Amino acid sequence: MSDRSEQLYYSRQRILPEVSEAGQARLKAARVLVIGAGGLGCPALSYLAAAGVGILGICDGDRVALSNLHRQTLYAFADVGEYKVLAAAQRLAAANPFIVLQTHRENLGAANARELVCSYDLVLDCTDNFSSKFLIHDACFFEKVPLIQASVYQFEGQLQVYIYQPGEACLRCLWSIQPTPDCVGSCAEAGVLGVIPGLLGTWQAAEALKLLLDLPGQQHNETLLLNLLSNDLLRLRQSPDPDCPLCGQQPQIHDLLAAAPAVRVPGELRPDQLDSLSPQQSRYRWIDIRSAAERAESSDWIQHTEHIPLEDQDALRALAPERDCLLFCASGQRSAQLLQSLRAAGLGHVYALAGGLQALDNR
Incomplete structure (x- = not known):
């Protein structure tokens, strides 16, 4: 494909004085990583690819x-x-053949996060859980890679941009300790209107382009809150905390392993702690607590597990003690919360799969 075709592709944005030939060249030289190719990641990826970001990384397992x-x-x-x-990657390559797409078919962990983010100039956090958000934030902090973070909850969304400059707040200035997974519901649990992540992901892409092109009005050092129902937009200025465990005067977090939550729910089991990853061969009764709709979308092996949805509390509290039970859901959040409840009720033979089915996919 000719250089003329590439020039025509970007012609409508190149005529902007703030972009011009020089700005388009900056975009082509940029390396941007989008972590999470879901509701936030899809619009962010679409607009960054269309704008001509030269190397666009996609990370999702x-x-x-x-x-x-x-x-x-x-x-x-x-x-x-x-x-x-x-x-x-297939859709984006078809839409714009002038960029390079790098795929990372994995979910981030403490062992690989820093190595991955340091290969890029900018990271967009499009994940949907606290553990990933804190991990990505801390990895970007240590590697000094700017981060654009967004999250959604039902009809609301928020966005932060972290540049990690002296005198600016980081995420742990606001939340020194990572919140527990059950303090807010995921999309599967609380529901979401599709346009909300669409708006926030597009907003992330807009802030990314402002950073890459050095445009005015960059939003770092504040939190932007959007409510779709009221059309309210709030800006909350962030102030650095001198006692922050990550960026404060006497930091306690010096690596990602130290940044990871130290306390687990008693009774949670990682995949490597199980006797077998096959429900048919395991000593545990594998119990899927997801909804029927979620279960119907799963692969065939799930049919070898039992299904007791979270809503059926009577059946869950009546689990027979003759055999240990292993609860699981998509991400491990619902099963961990249920585990705490059942253990408090005296069901010591109940366990939960840490990380849920996502943890199995990563193996």
Whole structure:
């Protein structure tokens, strides 16, 4: 494809004085990593690719599920069951053949986060859980890679930009200790209107382009809060905390392993602690507490597990003690919360799969 075709592709944004040929060259030289190719990641990836970010990384270990499609607009019905990074890369490459797409078919952990983010100039956190958000933030802090972070809850969303300059607040200035997974529901638990992550992901892409092009009005050092129902937009200025465990005067967190939550829910088991990853061969009764709709989207092996949805509390509290039970859900959040409740009720034979099915996919 000719250079003329590439020039025409970007012609409408190149005529902006703030972009011009020089700005387009800056975009082509940029390396941006989007972590999470879901409701936030899809619009962010689409607009960054269309703008001409030269190297665009996509990091996600999940597969496309049918319940994703109402808000994750890069995917089609035929993509259900495919890895998100592969389906997303295919769509983006078809839309813009002038960029390089790098796929990372994995979820981040303490062992690989810093190595991954340090290869990029800018990171967009498009994940949907606290553990990932704190891990990504801390990795970017240590590598001094700017981070654009967004999150959604039902009809609300928020956005922060962290540049990690002296005198500016970091995430742990606001939350020195990572919140527990059950303090707020995920999209699967609390629900979400598809346009909300669409707006926030587009907003992330806009802030990314402002940073890459050095445009005015960059939003770092404040939290932006959006409420779709009231159309309210609030700006909360962030102040650095001198006692922050990460960036304060006497930091206690010096690496990602130290940054990880130290306290686990008693009775949670990691995949490597199980006798077998096959429900048919395991000594545990594998019990899927997800909804029937979620279960229907799963792979065939899930049929070898039992299904007792979270709503059926009577059946869950009546689990027979003759055999140890292993509760699981998508991410481990619902099963951990239920585990605490059942253990408090005296069911000592109940356990939960830490990290849920996502942890199994990562193995």
